[in-house]
Amino acid sequence: MSISPELAAAMKATNAVFVNEVVPTRDVAPLDRVYTADARILPPGSPVIQGRDAIKAFWTAGIAALDCKSATLETVHAEASGDVIAEIGKAVLTLGSGANVEVKYVVVWKQEDGTWKWHYDMWSPVA
């Protein structure tokens, strides 16, 4: 990774909101602190979904449909440039069945109100 420890820590703090406050509780309100207001997500088999309200609706349905119990997010590679961080990461989702699903992702990060947030978020299974 070619990012500073400070940026890496900021990214971990935002990821922790998703992992600890959203996935296990299925409460999408904390996504205000994860996604920029005009963020875009690009889920597999879906058109681009834009804006935090639409993204919240997606995750409300998506976490339930997957029966996702917990998730881990890990940066594999990241580069910071100006106001943007580009990141490739690895996610592991643990489902209600106990199965683990590994997913890769690209997140483009931007700062909003002093917090680094997900601005573009795209993921797909590794197999």
Next chain:
Amino acid sequence: MSISPELAAAMKATNAVFVNEVVPTRDVAPLDRVYTADARILPPGSPVIQGRDAIKAFWTAGIAALDCKSATLETVHAEASGDVIAEIGKAVLTLGSGANVEVKYVVVWKQEDGTWKWHYDMWSPVA
């Protein structure tokens, strides 16, 4: 889009190499002018593939397996910051059967030897 006309033109020129010199000919040598040397691609159902040689091998097999005859690439949204451009785009692939497949993508661009190239490239079907 929040990028300059100059950057948009540079992106179109690189995309044109892929669309005009690679897809119809199935010659992957011009990908030297499309991907950075240490680029990473994130195809659906695959782990991350890193480095131009591995990426060339992927596209040699992939264009043939899809029987892809032509492609269009269109920027939907892009943001430039320092040495990086983050882009969301739309691709339409025309297959040998005549069917069109629509794909969305995120490309993170970097300059290499004065040319803007694809550094992270992730895509997936829209349906």
